[in-house]
Amino acid sequence: MYDKQSFTIEQHIKQLQQRGLAITNEQLAIHYLSHVSYYRLAGYWWPMQSDKEKHIFKPNSKFEDVVALYNFDRELRILLFDVIEKIEISLRTKLIYHLSHEFDPWWFQNTNIFENSGALIETLASIKEEVDRSKDIFIKEHKQKYKDDLRFPPAWKTLELTSFGSLSKLYGNLKNTINAKDTIAKELGAVNHTYLPSWLQSIAQIRNYCAHHSRLWNKNLPGAPKLLSKPPYKWVNDVPTDNQKLYIHLCIMKYLINIIAPENSFSVKLIDLLAKYPSVDPNALGMKPDWTNEPLWK
Template sequence: MMAKQSEYPKKIISFDLQIKQLIERGLIINNPELAKDFLKNISYFRLQGYWWEFQNDKTNHEFKPDTTFENVIELYTFDRKLRLIIFDAIERIEVALRTKMIYYLSVEKDQWWFENKDVFFSESFFKDSLFEIDKELDRTKEIFIESHFKKYGKDSRPPAYKTLEVISFGCLSKLYSNLSNEIGAKNRIAKEFNLPNYNYLKSWLQSFNVIRNIIAHHSRLWNRNIHFAPKSLDKPTSEFITVPNNINSLYHSLSCIIYILNKVSNGHTIKGKLIRLFENNQKRYLTEMGFPENWKEQLLWK
């Protein structure tokens, strides 16, 4: 039986009481007014995900000795900068995927291939995808979609080169994953991402979409285990890493992202931005992300 809302034990407390509670738990707050300003703009609950790292006793919420509020904000800022860099990286991968799916599948089939159930493996997934596509077409305010419907009417969907530009990365990756294995473009696209076959690209896209969604919701990323891990690439065709024991680590996923970018975004500066971010912050942040001691010696990160 669900508890009544009135029985929920935790109540909202004032900013002053939030600060008082943190001090009583051992957090050093040298400037309470500045801390209050942060708590007014970054919620107590959101910051809790970061100061968890600094607590000795997580049941009683007691902080490790000499932990300051500034330590928590530094970690929060590190994570925010990390998310911004990775969002840029995934955007480039997403654009490359759209481009390749539009081109190769339209050439192999036709410009309305996404409406053809024979192109796909699962009919139920195909119907779900069409439902998502129609929602996006109905919701979008893109001029090129509105102009298409005005000129050609709404009895049929726009061709792939227009329609696929307005669907989400999640829908796009589902379309790819559900392509029939008989479709030649499925493997061709995977190889253009520097991967052996569609099984790898399907897995990697799923992982990247999980990370993208974490970032889109402004959620904590830095020490996450990615539950849909990218499929282990034991025989890469260019510089990569030794596959770590924990393939769910953020280190593994970030390495996979850089590996793909090296193929589809020539001259990108994402790796350099990440290395500078890592070098300017606490080493323990990297440990929590799964980075090994010798990460700089790995071919991908040199």
């Protein structure tokens, strides 16, 4: 039976010190623990512990380094959220344009063009919630003007409200015989429908981590994106083998953003962020020692 009682901030600080975490500035510790929960910060000092059961810290473990990791991770999420927004808007635009022309404005309700009708029903349920919650004027006006039309608003209205997760599911669930599926993949540098679904799935997951302020820094990410053997645009020469680390996902985002926004400053901002926090080990993200010299990142 769980019988632990809640600690005061002062008790937490004393316990951390007893376990070997150096806290030279107690006011700093009090400040952070009063604004950031103990267990959120614990995710950043966990790797500093030599004994995970007794929670004993390695020599020279410092609270200031915990704070640096926390702030680095927060700024990394902000940076990635900005990149993912551009990818999301591009995907949404291409889905609306290509599928509406190949079929009609209600293609996303057409079970004949999807592989898994059950998965489509689940996605449409999520989309319906998003549409029903919407306070946007263009949705309100559509419902008033076409109140006898029981269908969703057309794709160019409905999909503007649809989450990246639902967009990626719609794309991935399209039958491979649908022309637009290959067209969209080709326009985003993924050659054909084989690779892009796994890319979008991984980016959607990372977007959720960013939206919910979850730790990204040393997280092992679920899923393994399929990689092109010969990408048509600049890629990395030293392809990482550990697809659970963040680096390969960063590479995919960089690859896509180079096509969507060629003048992007993703490389510069990522390099500057790592320079701002020198105590952060890039290896925890799966970064290669010479990653900045890769064609993709230049």
